[in-house]
Amino acid sequence: MPVSTLESYLTQRRLQTSLPVRLYALIDGLLYGDAFGATALERSSAAIALFDETPDASLADAGPWLIDFEDASMAIRHELLELAAGASGVSWLTTAYQFRSLTRELRERLDVRMPNGGTALLRFYDARVLGDIARVLSSSQRAAFFVPAFDWLVQINGELIRVHPDD
DSSP states (O other), X not given: OEESXXXXXXXXXXXXXXXXXXXXXXXXXXXXXXXXXXXXXXXXXXXXXXXXXXXXXXXXXXXXXXXXXXXXXXXXXXXXXXXHTSSSOEEEEEESSOHHHHHHHHHTTSEEEOXXXXXXXXXXXXXXXXXXXXXXXXXXXXXXXXTTOSEEEEEETTEEEEEESOO
C-alpha cells in the first residue's frame, strides 16, 4: 500500500496508539557504503550492526544496520532520506520496542532453515527484496516474522510502501 510521506505516516501512527512509537531505519551496510563511502557508518548509541555478536561479525560493516532515526545525527538522517530517495532504498520500522530489544529480535531473523536442513541468510534488510520475501511467507510466517513492528515500510526511489501490515 503506497503511503504519503514518512513524516505524515509516523504522525498518524503516533495518534493511533497510546504506546510510544519509535522510528528505526534498517539498511544494507554495503549499499549504504556504496552510496556514502565505505566507512560511512559507525557504531553508536543510535546505530548497530546486526552482524555484531554473530558468527558473521567479520562482515558486520557490509551487513544489516539498525538505526534509531530520532537519535541519529542530522547527517545520518539526511543520508538515510537520500538513500530512501534512490534505488537502494531503506526499510522503516515503527515499533514500541526499545533499540536493543529490536536488535535482538532482528538478529533472530537473519538465518532461515532450508528444506534440505541447511541455513541461509535472509536478506530482509535489503529494502529492494523485502516485498518479495513478504509475498512468499504464509500468513502465520508473516505474523511471526513481522511481530516486532507496528509497521514495516520500504521506501525506494522516494515511494513509501507499507509491507506490514498488509491491507
